[in-house]
Amino acid sequence: xxxxxxxxxxxxxxxxxxxxxxxxxxxxxxxxxxxxxxxxxxxxxxxxxxxxxxxxxxxxxxxxxxxxxxxxxxxxxxxxxxxxxxxxxxxxxxxxxxxxxxxxxxxxxxxxxxxxxxxxxxxxxxxxxxxxxxxxxxxxxxxxxxxxxxxxxxxxxxxxxxxxxxxxxxxxxxxxxxxxxxxxxxxxxxxxxxxxxxxxxxxxxxxxxxxxxxxxxxxxxxxxxxxxxxxxxxxxxxxxxxxxxxxxxxxxxxxxxxxxxxxxxxxxxxxxxxxxxxxxxxxxxxxxxxxxxxxxxxxxxxxxxxxxxxxxxxxxxxxxxxxxxxxxxxxxxxxxxxxxxxxxxxxxxxxxxxxxxxxxxxxxxxxxxxxxxxxxxxxxxxxxxxxxxxxxxxxxxxxxxxxxxxxxxxxxxxxxxxxxxxxxxxxxxxxxxxxxxxxxxxxxxxxxxxxxxxxxxxxxxxxxxxxxxxxxx
Amino acid sequence: xxxxxxxxxxxxxxxxxxxxxxxxxxxxxxxxxxxxxxxxxxxxxxxxxxxxxxxxxxxxxxxxxxxxxxxxxxxxxxxxxxxxxxxxxxxxxxxxxxxxxxxxxxxxxxxxxxxxxxxxxxxxxxxxxxxxxxxxxxxxxxxxxxxxxxxxxxxxxxxxxxxxxxxxxxxxxxxxxxxxxxxxxxxxxxxxxxxxxxxxxxxxxxxxxxxxxxxxxxxxx
Numbered sequence: 001x002x003x004x005x006x007x008x009x010x011x012x013x014x015x016x017x018x019x020x021x022x023x024x025x026x027x028x029x030x031x032x033x034x035x036x037x038x039x040x041x042x043x044x045x046x047x048x049x050x051x052x053x054x055x056x057x058x059x060x061x062x063x064x065x066x067x068x069x070x071x072x073x074x075x076x077x078x079x080x081x082x083x084x085x086x087x088x089x090x091x092x093x094x095x096x097x098x099x100x101x102x103x104x105x106x107x108x109x110x111x112x113x114x115x116x117x118x119x120x121x122x123x124x125x126x127x128x129x130x131x132x133x134x135x136x137x138x139x140x141x142x143x144x145x146x147x148x149x150x151x152x153x154x155x156x157x158x159x160x161x162x163x164x165x166x167x168x169x170x171x172x173x174x175x176x177x178x179x180x181x182x183x184x185x186x187x188x189x190x191x192x193x194x195x196x197x198x199x200x201x202x203x204x205x206x207x208x209x210x211x212x213x214x215x216x217x218x219x220x221x222x223x224x225x226x227x228x229x230x231x232x233x234x235x236x237x238x239x240x241x242x243x244x245x246x247x248x249x250x251x252x253x254x255x256x257x258x259x260x261x262x263x264x265x266x267x268x269x270x271x272x273x274x275x276x277x278x279x280x281x282x283x284x285x286x287x288x289x290x291x292x293x294x295x296x297x298x299x300x301x302x303x304x305x306x307x308x309x310x311x312x313x314x315x316x317x318x319x320x321x322x323x324x325x326x327x328x329x330x331x332x333x334x335x336x337x338x339x340x341x342x343x344x345x346x347x348x349x350x351x352x353x354x355x356x357x358x359x360x361x362x363x364x365x366x367x368x369x370x371x372x373x374x375x376x377x378x379x380x381x382x383x384x385x386x387x388x389x390x391x392x393x394x395x396x397x398x399x400x401x402x403x404x405x406x407x408x409x410x411x412x413x414x415x416x417x418x419x420x421x422x423x424x425x426x427x428x429x430x431x432x433x434x435x436x437x438x439x440x441x442x443x444x445x446x447x448x449x450x451x452x453x454x455x456x457x458x459x460x461x462x463x464x465x466x467x468x469x470x471x472x473x
Numbered sequence: 474x475x476x477x478x479x480x481x482x483x484x485x486x487x488x489x490x491x492x493x494x495x496x497x498x499x500x501x502x503x504x505x506x507x508x509x510x511x512x513x514x515x516x517x518x519x520x521x522x523x524x525x526x527x528x529x530x531x532x533x534x535x536x537x538x539x540x541x542x543x544x545x546x547x548x549x550x551x552x553x554x555x556x557x558x559x560x561x562x563x564x565x566x567x568x569x570x571x572x573x574x575x576x577x578x579x580x581x582x583x584x585x586x587x588x589x590x591x592x593x594x595x596x597x598x599x600x601x602x603x604x605x606x607x608x609x610x611x612x613x614x615x616x617x618x619x620x621x622x623x624x625x626x627x628x629x630x631x632x633x634x635x636x637x638x639x640x641x642x643x644x645x646x647x648x649x650x651x652x653x654x655x656x657x658x659x660x661x662x663x664x665x666x667x668x669x670x671x672x673x674x675x676x677x678x679x680x681x682x683x684x685x686x687x688x689x690x691x692x693x694x
Binding site: 064 | 475479481483485486488506511531582583584609610614615616618620636641651657661662664666669671674675677
């Protein structure tokens with residue numbers, strides 16, 4: 001299993017992922033389940049594409065006035081009795097959370113699923129400072145036991161199969177009967193439910209992410225199916241919300257637009273089991289709920305994306321549809337990317353957050369088939385932005401020498417159309433004859449990385465241009 | 474300069490400087506217009522029917538009541554059918570406290586570690602997705618929504634709104650400012666193990682609705 005790989009090792013990670021039969025088995029389920037469910041959900045809502053247009057417009061408007069909406073959210077959150085903190089980078093965000101934990105004499109911290117927590121490596125910081133961190137989302141809990149990172153935005157343990165989870169539970173839950181049997185998935189779910197239920201009550205601090213922040217009301221919103229985020233925030237003494245700046249939306253009605261798209265794009269559900277809007281601590285007469293409510297607003301590179309070629313990626317609502325539909329993700333899974341955000345969204349976001357130098361492979365991990373943009377509920381032009389990164393990679397001389405020379409070689413011919421047509425015409429004929437009528441190659445020199453897994457199609461005997469010219473006559 | 478000011482300065486710089494910020498609040502804070510889907514515009518009996526269909530599709534179950542007076546007996550029957558003891562945890566909700574619970578062990582307060590059955594009162598619902606809206610507070614402790622293995626919820630037919638917009642309007646008009654507004658659509662679930670759907674992840678294993686029919690649905694709009 002790939003453990004915390006770096007994005008710069010993407011080619012090596014891909015090779016490992018393709019050879020990993022367990023991973024390949026689990027990935028086949030992703031392409032079937034999520035893709036089919038989303039298609040059904042879209043078909044059942046005729047206004048789906050109009051809602052996508054409206055969501056894009058709403059988020060563009062919000063980003064154009066982001067400073068004002070953030071100030072509005074801050075004021076509304078404070079009016080409800082909450083505390084709002086601002087973190088310029090990951091380290092600052094960690095320190096703010098650590099300070100809150102110290103101030104409340106916390107020992108145990110429960111956590112709901114949060115991608116920005118992964119981004120700022122919050123668990124590592126908390127554990128290094130002596131806190132017991134308990135991930136409560138089932139997928140996150142599984143990968144915490146395995147000391148792994150998420151391989152998918154909404155299904156962090158999608159790369160792990162049932163047998164592996166059973167083995168992990170037997171090791172982690174050694175206090176339970178060693179002879180117990182796990183006849184099906186539900187027995188594993190029940191055991192996790194039983195083990196984690198107690199932890200919610202023991203936790204001093206509960207940390208959740210936020211799918212949205214609402215400027216109108218000062219509420220943070222979590223969209224979940226398991227209910228762990230609600231128990232995390234309702235049973236701990238202190239609720240900390242960590243959210244990146246772009247999560248803000250103007251009003252509850254704007255949140256409705258996002259909610260109509262989010263679950264349908266992610267899992268194919270019309271809505272998730274739980275959608276929770278939280279503001280401030282428990283009210284004076286409330287018998288339960290947290291005594292303190294904190295929101296940590298995290299920049300960590302977002303403000304620099306405003307006004308740049310990459311501003312549109314800040315519309316992302318983290319549904320995961322782009323990776324579910326990506327042929328590269330479907331083939332190699334999330335860990336191969338070596339970044340917190342895998343798939344097409346990660347290919348654009350990761351270089352923006354941590355530089356293209358160490359992440360130059362990610363924008364190249366695309367066939368440019370365009371499916372990611374076609375299914376994105378916020379209509380983010382992901383292929384266009386990956387192309388921007390490729391241009392920057394080339395301009396900064398980060399592209400491998402072989403590729404640069406190859407491009408120059410191709411450019412030489414491309415700038416000379418007659419020579420180009422002459423050479424391609426003859427190359428096609430030779431390749432076509434070499435295929436000996438089979439129409440494909442099972443082996444090609446210098447292309448074994450391709451032919452090891454699939455045949456290479458042989459070209460037709462004549463080029464497109466030749467056929468076009470002939471048929472026009 | 475504080476982190477807050479530096480971040481806001483960077484945001485403004487990215488957006489083209491501070492001059493463009495010289496606008497009045499009414500110019501920028503607004504709901505952007507989005508289409509309201511047909512499924513969020515149902516009226517009358519169609520609205521209730523769609524609500525119940527969607528609620529069932531999300532694995533919720535329901536019973537119809539003529540009035541709240543029937544609730545203790547109906548709850549008792551549900552507990553029997555589900556092999557749960559005649560015991561329930563609830564908040565001091567006025568619609569419940571006036572009822573005759575003499576045949577059942579009723580305790581009042583927030584949720585505890587082991588909670589076989591809880592009963593809460595929904596504020597309203599949305600037909601669009603079969604969603605219940607519950608407001609946290611003294612009368613309905615929020616933990617009852619998530620700690621009950623079987624979560625029973627009571628709602629009136631007249632409280633079913635067409636969609637999100639109706640729920641927000643009703644809530645804004647109520648003047649309530651709860652810590653949490655909980656939208657609940659069926660029991661908790663997970664597909665984190667090999668994408669196999671399992672009900673009862675961390676929240677309720679089952680959600681059963683008692684719908685008090687206070688509308689003449691033929692005339693309702």
